[in-house]
Amino acid sequence: MRNYSKNKFIFASSFYGMKHSFQIITVSIIAVLTLVLCWQIYWLHGLYQSIRQETTATVTSAVEMADFNELASRIKSTNRKDKKHAWKSKHLAFNYDFDIYSQSPLKLMRLVDGGIHKILDPLVPIDFKEFCRLFKHECKARGIDVDVYKVTFRPKNGHGRHYTLPGMKMTDAGCVKYHNVEGDYSYEVLVSPLTKVYLHRMRGIILTTVLIILLLAVAFWYLIHTIISLRSIEEMKDDFTNNMTHELKTPIAVTYSAVDTLLHFKQGDDKEKRVQYLKICEGQLKRLSGLVEKILSMSMERRKTLAMNKEVVRLRPMIESMAKEFRLKNDKMMTFVIDISPEKMTIHADPMHINNAIGNIIDNSIKYSGDEVEIRIKAYHQADRDTIVLSDNGIGISEENLKRIFDKFYRVGHGNRYNVSGYGLGLYYVRQIIERHDGSIAVESTISKGTTFTITLPAK
Secondary structure, three states, rough: OHHHHHHHHHHHHHHHHHHHHHHHHHHHHHHHHHHHHHHHHHHHHHHHHHHHHHHHHHHHHHHHHHOOOHHHHHHHHHHHHOOOOOOOHHHHHHHHHHHHHHOOHHHHHHHHHHHHHHHOOOOOOHHHHHHHHHHHHHHHHOOOOOOOOEEEEEEOOOOOOEEEOOOOOOOOOEEEEEEOOOEEEEEEEEOOOOOOHHHHHHHHHHHHHHHHHHHHHHHHHHHHHHHHHHHHHHHHHHEEEEHHHHHHHHHHHHHHHHHHHHOOOHHOHHHHHHHHHHHHHHHHHHHHHHHHHHHHHHHHHHOOOOOOOOEEHHHHHHHHHHHHHHHOOOOOOOEEEEEEEEEOOEEEEEOOHHHHHHHHHHHHHHHHHOEEEEEEEEEEEEEEEEEEEEEEEEOOOOOOHHHHOOOOOOOOOOOOOOOOOOOOOHHHHHHHHHHHHOOEEEEEOOOOOEEEEEEEEEOO
16 A cells, blocks of 8 residues: 555656646747747837838938929920020020039939029929829839829928829828928928838738748647647556556456465365355456457557458347346346347447447446436448447536547546546447448437447448
8 A cells, every 4th residue: 555655656746747847848938939929020120110211211212303303394394385485595594504404413413403493483383293293103113102192392481382182081191201402492292101112012021920920830839739639648548557557456356365265265165155256256357358358459550450350240139148248247227228120130240349349338338327227229221331329328428528538548537436447448449440340430428318329330
């Protein structure tokens, strides 16, 4: 007893250590992923600000070039239309100078454009429509597609003038301001929000970042899911080992006690006692044999070459024989309702394995039920399939547990029902056998009302 307590303490300590390590690993992974994500966001924010400044500078440059080209357009237009004006000769001389100026370096253009505005604006007003057209053209040439809402021109000394494009709503408009070098005048251009331009320019890196984050999230989810699954399997194996140890020790201890009594206490001289003890030994050895059979079935999915020795099996005699055996070895009040149609219905299956599979289901129905058990077994043939339905009036299985009852080592918790022993192999074995017959098994259950298993096998 002391050794058992010690082993239990060691197991609990080991389990706690494993759980603690798992928590540390999970927290560490989350922390690293969070740091990577924060760094990526910080880097993207810096890139966004850089692109924003660059785009603003580009649009401001487009305003400058639109201003210059609008000036050129007004001068040429005026030169063509106003040849009869008194200031014609003066204007022609100015036009000649402008042609030379338009081919000059940008710095020189910036120095004289204020003077041109002073001379030209009083004579010919700014053509805002032409300015907007030129501005949009300059932006498009730089890879920026924007709409213009409103243009305001303010000379250094004088009243500002503005132009609003018809049909444009200035919701969330962005303002681009341009001042010429000498500060003689300024433009304010309200344009459509430039955020979409920033994001368009960042689309490659944003898409890559999102993909990386998604991949990391999927990888993290898969890692955690795998670790949790492994932990669950480890816990089930530990539970299986503990239950198996108990299951093995009990029949061995009972058989040993019976044999020891026969050998050393002269109970073998009494025929009645001898038969009684030998039957005890026989029963316990059968129990051990069944236990070994189920342990061997654990590796069923790995034994790909295992073949079912199928033959014609009559259902009614097999099921009635099982019902009789279960009545004899159980103290509960049991009622079997057998409905097989046609009466002489047969299935094509391995007699031993199909008997064990159905027997496992009936055994579970008896274990997880009250003092009075009613088991209904119905079998029928339909099209090219044979169907066997086993129903009981037991305690039922919750929806959460119903999804896992066929998993290896899995056992459903049943509160205070400590008298029910097992090692989580019965239904796993059943599913393996049914699938080896190219069949399928389904289960439905309602708490406190019972469970129904439906086995479907291919007809011969």
